[in-house]
Amino acid sequence: MKAVHFGAGNIGRGFVGLLLHEAGYEVVFADVADALISQLAEASSYDVHEVGENPAVKTVEGFRALNSATQEAAVVEEISTADVVTTAVGPHILKFVAPVIARGLAARPAELPPLQIMACENAINATDLLHTEIRAAWDDSAGDLDAVAVFANTAVDRIVPNQAPGQGLDVTVETFFEWVIDRTPFKGNAPVIPGATFVDELGPYIERKLFTVNTGHASAAYFGYAAGLEKISDAMADPAVAAKVRAVLEETKELLVAKHGFVEAEQEAYVQKILSRFTNPHLPDTVVRVGRAPLRKLGRHERFVGPAAELAERGVTPVALLEAMSAALRFDDGADDEAVELAKLLSELDAAAVVERVTELTPTHPLFPAVQKLVEDRQAEG
Numbered sequence: 001m002k003a004v005h006f007g008a009g010n011i012g013r014g015f016v017g018l019l020l021h022e023a024g025y026e027v028v029f030a031d032v033a034d035a036l037i038s039q040l041a042e043a044s045s046y047d048v049h050e051v052g053e054n055p056a057v058k059t060v061e062g063f064r065a066l067n068s069a070t071q072e073a074a075v076v077e078e079i080s081t082a083d084v085v086t087t088a089v090g091p092h093i094l095k096f097v098a099p100v101i102a103r104g105l106a107a108r109p110a111e112l113p114p115l116q117i118m119a120c121e122n123a124i125n126a127t128d129l130l131h132t133e134i135r136a137a138w139d140d141s142a143g144d145l146d147a148v149a150v151f152a153n154t155a156v157d158r159i160v161p162n163q164a165p166g167q168g169l170d171v172t173v174e175t176f177f178e179w180v181i182d183r184t185p186f187k188g189n190a191p192v193i194p195g196a197t198f199v200d201e202l203g204p205y206i207e208r209k210l211f212t213v214n215t216g217h218a219s220a221a222y223f224g225y226a227a228g229l230e231k232i233s234d235a236m237a238d239p240a241v242a243a244k245v246r247a248v249l250e251e252t253k254e255l256l257v258a259k260h261g262f263v264e265a266e267q268e269a270y271v272q273k274i275l276s277r278f279t280n281p282h283l284p285d286t287v288v289r290v291g292r293a294p295l296r297k298l299g300r301h302e303r304f305v306g307p308a309a310e311l312a313e314r315g316v317t318p319v320a321l322l323e324a325m326s327a328a329l330r331f332d333d334g335a336d337d338e339a340v341e342l343a344k345l346l347s348e349l350d351a352a353a354v355v356e357r358v359t360e361l362t363p364t365h366p367l368f369p370a371v372q373k374l375v376e377d378r379q380a381e382g
């Protein structure tokens, strides 16, 4: 069994690659970072260090690695005979990997079963997005795309920080992990991945993960950044930051319970578990990694505006979520391209235009005036 995995970064090596390896797949990593690919191509193994409660070391071996920019033909050939393709590149990068996957699918021998494609990104229905991009790159003369590929959405959860320089290919991760995959597109032929959980209705799991783990995480990052703190665990050790994060998760809990029917006590236990994961002092995770790409995080269906808009539509005015969004508007890490772009938008556009551009909320949406006020307050500070 062979899996081609795009994105040999933190989650690629520390989670998806590990679980595919443990499931018995030969993993072919495809990435555009040349030094990383050269290192992987030369290595026979790397270790995943799970830190926190019940620490462990897992070894990944038997993989290969290709540069998908300079060795595209080889990647296409690997995909043409693979069983599974996964990605962990970031939602905005899916459009760049889609044409290569389309070419691999077009070259697939007719006798092979459909390629099983799963995007493992922090975004709602990222595989649908990848599917759309592959369709856009698809040459109809190659036949019916949906006859040669199966697309399944997933939700992936494991905190994998940026790795310390000098650590080589080894990855430090938390012990917790969850990979939930929509079973239904496979029509009885789902891949066997013992570390993954297959469900019939993925929607509630994706939203619960994004609007709890990622909303809480990003809140800790932006409040922590504003407090001058470097690590997420330090931010969570600050009582004022921790209280604000808790308040944010109270609001998303209200939405998730009302919308998906999660039992309140179970959702509360989920929240508690997640808060304890953020405080893991063994995990060297930083507010700038977790806060990265604020424009994406302030997007319409993302971790802040997504739940806040739905609460507003239900007649509930979010308070803590808006406070977290206000902190996000103050995330001005100069090394982050999106933070720089956000600062530019704040200085060039009027508040309503910033809200429309960044959040894609329309002026008639019930959340719009509150977000506009946040932007006006931010702009008044200069």
Ligand SMILES: NC(=O)c1ccc[n+]([C@@H]2O[C@H](COP(=O)([O-])OP(=O)(O)OC[C@H]3O[C@@H](n4cnc5c(N)ncnc54)[C@H](O)[C@@H]3O)[C@@H](O)[C@H]2O)c1
Pocket: 006, 007, 008, 009, 010, 011, 012, 030, 031, 032, 033, 036, 068, 088, 089, 090, 091, 093, 096, 097, 120, 121, 122, 156, 157, 158, 159, 160, 161
């Ligand atoms: N790190 C985590 O804790 C975590 C957990 C769950 C989900 N995720 C999601 O996984 C995705 C990746 O996150 P990460 O933390 O591993 O980031 P990362 O930056 O460590 O890894 C991304 C990798 O993608 C590669 N890449 C960029 N453009 C590419 C292209 N065109 N083709 C092939 N490879 C390309 C980069 O070189 C990099 O190695 C994101 O969507 C993120 O939200 C991350």
Ligand SMILES: O=P(O)(O)OC[C@@H](O)[C@@H](O)[C@H](O)[C@H](O)CO
Pocket: 122, 156, 157, 158, 159, 160, 213, 214, 217, 218, 289, 290, 291, 292, 293
């Ligand atoms: O990857 P992002 O930028 O969408 O979000 C940053 C972190 O919140 C994220 O990577 C978490 O560590 C991860 O989603 C945990 O499962």
